[in-house]
Amino acid sequence: MCGITGWVSFDRDLSAEATTLHAMTETMACRGPDDRGTWAEGPAALGHRRLAIIDLPGGRQPMSLATPEGTVALVYSGETYNFTELRRELTDRGHRFTTDSDTEVVLHAYVEWGDALAERLNGMYAFALWDGRRDKLVMIRDRMGIKPFYYYRTPDGVLFGSEPKAILANPLARPRVTLDGLRELLVMIKTPGHAVWDGMREVEPGTVVTLDRSGLSTRVYWRLETRPHEDDRDTTIATVRTLLDDIVRRQLVADVPRCTLLSGGLDSSAMTAIAARQLAEQGETVRSFAVDFVGQTENFVADELRGTPDTPFVHDVARRSRTEHQDIVLDAEALADPAVREHVIRARDLPTGFGDMDASLLLLFRAIRQKSTVALSGESADEVFGGYLQFFDEDARSADTFPWLVRFGRHFGDDSDVLRTDLLKSLDLDAYTADGYRTAVAGIERLAGESDFEFRMRQICHLHLTRFVRILLDRKDRMSMA
Structure with a gap:
């Protein structure tokens, strides 16, 4: 949710650069159709486009807090799911709040704990804080990289944004791709930190990037670790169930209409069932949506990637959980629409992706947006629980490369011959x-x-959670925000 951007230039006063800041901010309009705001003071300028989820009147950004030593200002994208607990703790420490938004909690948490607030957050987020007390920019991204975040060094500072297009709207950023960028563009591995565009980097998941007058520094506050699993089966089941219940309950917190994406698979079915039960406790019915294609069920032919049609399973779950369900049925004409394809490319910032799978996801979200603003999905559960076929494919398991490349290569073939020799x-x-x-x-x-x-x-499992899932999370974020 939301789009952020900003510019730090230690050699100039950016309050005189309103036109450029506006241009950077407006590239994020698709991520934030509900509101816009900018803030500038001395060497720092921040821009924000808002998709309102929590505290619709009180969560406007950029949000700033005056302290005796200077102003701290924040632009924030995402949600902090434990903001209620953090707000309570901060209140006990003397902080006073004027809104009910999670954004204000994050701002006060930084004033209280500095960049150590990252370890305390439960959520999906990408945010930047200008600390006027120390002339310092702090950029923080969530542990798994659910929300995108890019930056670009300049001779006297940095440009940053939720998407490359925000950075490239500034004349200081050169829209150039080198051979190394082309390599990253053409292989399906998502190298951590790589942004394809020359000079641009991603804030890596689980990382704090800090810029001050002495230069740029990074700190990893979380990484995927190897630990022995010592719980028995019953304890493991109970732990997973407790976590899933807690995750869904926290992510259903919103002041706007909510829904689930239901594909009929184990992950989305479990999530939808849990959401339906929790909302029923409040006297509400969960909405569910599924994408389908004209003639898909009637003419389905199994292949290596998909053995059964989704729709019968979708309808079984919708009936059992008593959801308010709707199938979004697409045809070939809609998928082939040049305007849709252009929309996909502009959303991705790059001329690559998943083809019709991207177009269908964009059209699904476009239809859902008419009724709901927040959608829960089972995205990344296959990486966590080992649900992909390559986990069970001996050729993929034994190959000295990324397992998904073996399966995709077998199914889709090699199209590198389209490039000049x-x-x-x-x-x-x-x-x-x-x-x-x-x-x-x-x-x-x-x-x-x-x-x-x-x-x-x-x-x-590690490869999927640190490489493959980031490809899918980026796709889901770009298409949903578009």
Whole structure:
């Protein structure tokens, strides 16, 4: 939710750069149709486009707080799911709040704990704080990289934004892609920190990036760790169920209409059932939506990637959980519409993606937006619970590369022949992929007494959670915000 952008320039007064700041902010209009705001003071300027979810009148941004030492200002995208508990703790410490928004809680949490607030947050977020007390910019991204966040160094500071288009709206940013950017564009591995555009970087998940007059520094506040699993089966089941109940309950908190995305698979079905039960306790009915295609169920042909049609399972779950359900049925003409395809490319900032899968997701969200603003989905559950077929495919498991590339290559083939031979040789995509794979597995710890098979499954899980899931999270974010 929301779009953020900003500019820090230690050699100038950015209060005189309103036109450029406005241009950067307006590129994020698709992420925030409900409100816009800008703030500038000395070397810092912040822009925000808002999608209102919590405290519709009180959550306007940029949000600032005057202190005796100087002003602290914030632009924030996402949601902090434990903001109620944090607000209570901060109130006990003497903080006073004027709104009911989670944004104000994050602002006060920074004043209280500095960038150590990151360890206290439960949520999905990307936010930037200008600390006028110390002339310092602090950029923080959530643990798994659910919300996007990019930055671009300049000779005297930095540009940042939720999407590259916000940064590229500033004349200081050169819209250039080198061979290394093309490599990242053409392989399906999502190298941490890589942003394709030359000079641009991602704030990596679980990371704090700080800029002051002495330069740029980074601090990792969370990373995926290897630990032995010592709980028995019953304890594991109880723990997972408790976590799922808590996750859904927290993510249903909103002052706008909510819904679930229901595909009929285990993940979305469990989430929808839990949401339906929780909302029923409040006397409400959950809305559910599914995407379908004209003639899909009647003419379904199983293939390696999909063995059954979704719709019968979707309808079973909708009936059992008594949801207010709607199928969004698309046809080939809608998917092939040049305007839809252009919309997808502009949303992604890059001429690559998942083709019709992107277009169908965009059209699904466009239809849902007529009735709901917040949608819960089962995205990334396959990475957490090992639901992909490549977890069970011996060729994919034993390959000395990213497992999904084996399965996708088998199903979709190799389309690298569309590139010029000389360019293909210069790119050397095989070497780039091999280098990326070696880097990805190098830091995965092996537990004492772990068998080769157990270690390989741990590697595959780690690869999916640190590489593949980020591809899907970025796609879901871009299409939903568009």
